[in-house]
Amino acid sequence: MKNKAKAKAKKTLEKMNNVVEPENYNIIAQLYDVIMIIAIFIGVIPLMFRTQTTLFWWFDLISCICFIIDYLIRWSTYGIRSKKNDWFNYITYPLTPMAIIDLLSILPTINLLAPTFKLARFSRLLRLLRIVKIIHYFESLEIIIEVIKKQKKVLLTVLTLAIFYTFITALIMFNGEEEINPSTGKYLFDDFFDAFYWAACTLTTVGYGDLYPISDTGRFISIVSSFVGIAIIALPSGVITAGYLDELRKRETALNNNHENQIDNSFSKYPSKR
Numbered sequence: 001m002k003n004k005a006k007a008k009a010k011k012t013l014e015k016m017n018n019v020v021e022p023e024n025y026n027i028i029a030q031l032y033d034v035i036m037i038i039a040i041f042i043g044v045i046p047l048m049f050r051t052q053t054t055l056f057w058w059f060d061l062i063s064c065i066c067f068i069i070d071y072l073i074r075w076s077t078y079g080i081r082s083k084k085n086d087w088f089n090y091i092t093y094p095l096t097p098m099a100i101i102d103l104l105s106i107l108p109t110i111n112l113l114a115p116t117f118k119l120a121r122f123s124r125l126l127r128l129l130r131i132v133k134i135i136h137y138f139e140s141l142e143i144i145i146e147v148i149k150k151q152k153k154v155l156l157t158v159l160t161l162a163i164f165y166t167f168i169t170a171l172i173m174f175n176g177e178e179e180i181n182p183s184t185g186k187y188l189f190d191d192f193f194d195a196f197y198w199a200a201c202t203l204t205t206v207g208y209g210d211l212y213p214i215s216d217t218g219r220f221i222s223i224v225s226s227f228v229g230i231a232i233i234a235l236p237s238g239v240i241t242a243g244y245l246d247e248l249r250k251r252e253t254a255l256n257n258n259h260e261n262q263i264d265n266s267f268s269k270y271p272s273k274r
Helices: 002-020 027-048 054-076 078-082 087-095 097-106 108-113 120-137 139-150 152-176 192-203 216-269
Strands: none
Touching: 002 027, 002 054, 002 078, 027 054, 054 078, 054 087, 054 097, 078 087, 087 097, 139 152, 139 216, 152 192, 152 216, 192 216
């Protein structure tokens, strides 16, 4: 009896897992994804307005209920996805990055159901995490996250290079641009943070235009910084694009192999009658 109960429970968990993390999409999984995407969007709608209405209250409540159900399903089926169905996995699941994001997106319910709980501003910020949950339901976003995980060493190297270059450029500009800003009567870069802010905007080729060098020396530094910035910013884009295409090929190959195995298994069930 115990074995039958365990087998039945495992089969139920596998069906649930095939809904939240399907290997091959089915109608139920697609419907579940649509419901969760709608829940995410209606949970974000109240954040677009300063005033809260009864309709927004219901939006928030329905969204949070969907998130709680989704969290419990993912927690209960985590052992199947990790291939190690033991109690330790169920304990460590809440500590995984996406589980933390899911849990933080649920916490605003405390303030919703108990307004006296003084977390109004903080809970409003936590609701912004709900939009991150959409990663669960778009394969392209999941692939990008997977690529970032695999290429994290290269991307961290590029990030370190960018920060180091921004710091050096800010230091050079802070000491090289000594002209007085005619509108304020002070130095153009009043402190080092102003120079670092300018260097970051220049490196990313944003260029807000609120701070810009006046002297020829400062303009020359700005030209060099802009050219190097274009090269540095292009590096992570190339890494992510190459990794994205490689991941797509791997998934397509795995999908084709899985399809071929299913065909072989179907033929093996019905052997030739010769």
